[in-house]
Amino acid sequence: MFDNRLARRWGQGMSDTRAIDTDLDDDGGLKRSITGKQLFFYTLGDVLGSGIYVLVGLVAAAVGGAFWIAFALGVTVAAITGSAYAELVTKYPQAAGASLYVNKAFGNKALTFLTTVSFLAASMAATGSLATGFSSYFAELWDAPPPLLVSLVFLAVLVVINFIGITESVVINMLMTFVEVSGLIIVMITGIWFIAQGDADFGVLVDIDTTGSYGNPALAVLAGIAFSFFAMTGFENTANVAEETIEPHKNFPRSLVTGMIVAGIVYVLVSMAAALTVPTDTLADSPAALLEVVKTGILPISEGFMTTLFTIIALIAITNTTLVTVVTQPRILYGMAKEDVVPGVFAKIHPTRRSPWIALFFSGAVVAALLVIGNLVPEVEGTPLVERLALVTVVLLLAIYALVIVCCLKLRGRDEDERTYRANTPLLYLGIVGNLAILGFSIYDDPTSLLWCAALLGVGGVLFLAEYFFGNKGTGSRAPDLDDVKGV
Amino acid sequence: MHVIVATDGSRQSLAAAKHLKSFADPTKVTEISVVAVIRPLASVAFADDLSEGRIDGSFRDAAQGAVDTIAGVFEGWGPKVNKRIRSGSAANEIIKAAKQYDAGLIVVAAGGGGLSDAVLVGSTAQRVQHYAPCPVLVVRPAPRKKK
Numbered sequence: 001m002f003d004n005r006l007a008r009r010w011g012q013g014m015s016d017t018r019a020i021d022t023d024l025d026d027d028g029g030l031k032r033s034i035t036g037k038q039l040f041f042y043t044l045g046d047v048l049g050s051g052i053y054v055l056v057g058l059v060a061a062a063v064g065g066a067f068w069i070a071f072a073l074g075v076t077v078a079a080i081t082g083s084a085y086a087e088l089v090t091k092y093p094q095a096a097g098a099s100l101y102v103n104k105a106f107g108n109k110a111l112t113f114l115t116t117v118s119f120l121a122a123s124m125a126a127t128g129s130l131a132t133g134f135s136s137y138f139a140e141l142w143d144a145p146p147p148l149l150v151s152l153v154f155l156a157v158l159v160v161i162n163f164i165g166i167t168e169s170v171v172i173n174m175l176m177t178f179v180e181v182s183g184l185i186i187v188m189i190t191g192i193w194f195i196a197q198g199d200a201d202f203g204v205l206v207d208i209d210t211t212g213s214y215g216n217p218a219l220a221v222l223a224g225i226a227f228s229f230f231a232m233t234g235f236e237n238t239a240n241v242a243e244e245t246i247e248p249h250k251n252f253p254r255s256l257v258t259g260m261i262v263a264g265i266v267y268v269l270v271s272m273a274a275a276l277t278v279p280t281d282t283l284a285d286s287p288a289a290l291l292e293v294v295k296t297g298i299l300p301i302s303e304g305f306m307t308t309l310f311t312i313i314a315l316i317a318i319t320n321t322t323l324v325t326v327v328t329q330p331r332i333l334y335g336m337a338k339e340d341v342v343p344g345v346f347a348k349i350h351p352t353r354r355s356p357w358i359a360l361f362f363s364g365a366v367v368a369a370l371l372v373i374g375n376l377v378p379e380v381e382g383t384p385l386v387e388r389l390a391l392v393t394v395v396l397l398l399a400i401y402a403l404v405i406v407c408c409l410k411l412r413g414r415d416e417d418e419r420t421y422r423a424n425t426p427l428l429y430l431g432i433v434g435n436l437a438i439l440g441f442s443i444y445d446d447p448t449s450l451l452w453c454a455a456l457l458g459v460g461g462v463l464f465l466a467e468y469f470f471g472n473k474g475t476g477s478r479a480p481d482l483d484d485v486k487g488v
Numbered sequence: 489m490h491v492i493v494a495t496d497g498s499r500q501s502l503a504a505a506k507h508l509k510s511f512a513d514p515t516k517v518t519e520i521s522v523v524a525v526i527r528p529l530a531s532v533a534f535a536d537d538l539s540e541g542r543i544d545g546s547f548r549d550a551a552q553g554a555v556d557t558i559a560g561v562f563e564g565w566g567p568k569v570n571k572r573i574r575s576g577s578a579a580n581e582i583i584k585a586a587k588q589y590d591a592g593l594i595v596v597a598a599g600g601g602g603l604s605d606a607v608l609v610g611s612t613a614q615r616v617q618h619y620a621p622c623p624v625l626v627v628r629p630a631p632r633k634k635k
Contacts, residue, residue: 031572031573031574031575032575033526033528033574033575033576034528034575094546095533095546095547162531165527165530170528170529170576173529240528240529241528241529243526243528243533243546243547243548244526244528244533244575327529327530327531328531330531330532331531331532334531334532349497349498349532349535349537351498351499351500352498352598352611354496354497354498354527354530354532354535355530355531355532356531356532356535359531360531
């Protein structure tokens with residue numbers, strides 16, 4: 001089996017001389033489809049959609065007018081983590097991402113399982129947060145339906161879209177990313193226009209709120225980073241397309257890191273524009289903060305039109321990112337079912353749609369449960385759902401990010417060739433410290449998020465036990481009985 | 489004639505391959521290209537129901553497994569068998585392959601029957617039928633016999 005695979009990989013044909021041209025055919029080698037440019041937009045779209053539209057208010061509330069600093073520092077830590085991902089992807093260009101790296105580095109089944117389940121949980125919490133964000137923007141267009149219902153319908157639609165398989169289109173992904181960027185450009189133009197009018201008070205950009213709950217500037221900024229960090233996540237999902245990227249050694253590091261840097265620049269400019277044009281208190285109190293920038297009426301275009309346009313752009317941006325998370329969850333469950341660590345039903349593929357439909361609907365159901373539970377408890381805890389779920393995502397992802405960087409360092413010298421991309425080592429150490437610092441603060445600031453993390457990880461635990469006690473060994477790799485496939 | 493046999497890793501695609509072999513004249517078929525398409529942005533980029541073996545996160549290995557199984561059907565039949573793995577949207581890639589290889593026939597599987605097939609439009613087989621540059625053989629599952 002192994003020899004065969006090796007032979008295949010090197011395109012040396014197999015025992016049957018008829019079946020030649022396995023790899024190197026007249027298409028000019030393996031036909032992969034994701035170009036460097038597409039990967040760049042995939043990264044950018046995935047990162048930009050998650051958060052800036054949803055979380056600006058929170059970050060402004062924590063830091064004050066200088067909240068762009070939080071975005072700048074947060075994206076730096078994320079970009080360093082991205083460079084570790086890039087190095088690992090060039091070595092192991094497979095879709096499994098963090099779980100695969102942890103498995104390669106430590107070879108410990110329990111740790112690999114924990115990483116996989118954490119990633120799944122983070123993805124589910126992210127979907128929940130994004131769906132809630134979607135409903136708050138949606139209310140600007142039509143506020144009759146209750147937000148919870150909007151979130152649930154939004155989620156259901158995405159699940160069905162994924163089931164049908166429309167998510168396959170790279171072109172649609174690129175178009176949505178363009179729309180996302182255009183929304184943020186509107187915010188930037190508003191800022192520039194405002195500055196040109198000469199009304200801007202640049203003092204607000206260095207104003208750090210020390211009177212709030214955090215007392216000192218360093219803590220306030222750290223809090224801002226923790227809240228803004230949700231906006232930096234998403235780049236880890238690029239591992240999804242690693243295997244199908246053309247010339248991954250060259251394209252992956254370049255597109256991923258450039259995508260992060262561009263996202264960072266956009267974030268900083270957008271934060272500055274928002275801080276200059278809208279009073280910090282207004283931003284802090286708004287559930288859809290970037291909309292406030294457009295509502296200021298600074299641009300000489302009808303405010304109502306701009307608001308509607310911007311709302312639609314924000315909705316598209318959120319949809320784009322949520323789609324990727326909705327695609328990722330069943331993929332993780334499918335992989336785990338194949339590994340026999342969760343029940344085999346999650347590896348079930350719909351005969352015509354070719355999607356792992358049980359895993360897909362299960363993930364949807366868990367996120368729906370999160371939304372419903374989250375809407376029932378906020379009165380008790382006093383934290384809005386979008387913030388709560390974003391924090392849960394961040395806590396889980398930060399732990400994974402730190403671990404991935406450790407894996408990257410630990411796997412140095414293994415499976416390398418001259419084409420392997422090498423991330424900057426001192427920066428990687430800085431990245432570990434950065435990720436752990438933000439993680440430490442997030443937990444210190446909101447210990448309740450640990451309960452949510454535990455509950456989500458518990459779902460993984462329950463699935464594992466279900467497989468352990470009731471599952472059939474080998475459901476994932478069962479030899480198919482092909483004799484019953486009739487030729488006619 | 490160059491025949492393209494498409495596989496999405498489903499059993500129905502294996503049935504389609506066997507169906508072709510059951511009636512076609514191997515002396516008239518010069519070449520067979522077994523084509524599998526990986527869908528990079530789908531939840532499961534390629535699912536292989538046809539061959540044994542685990543995936544270790546590699547959908548390329550899964551596609552290779554399916555292509556190998558289908559190619560095995562035509563082993564020793566006569567025509568030269570090519571194995572091709574492509575990447576992108578399934579219908580588009582099958583059509584592109586047909587144009588590229590100047591195919592005389594495309595063989596695809598369609599449908600498991602049931603509700604989803606009746607309600608949802610836009611399946612790969614339908615799009616291939618609409619836009620293919622050559623005849624298309626769509627192999628549907630035999631209806632279950634009523635008792």
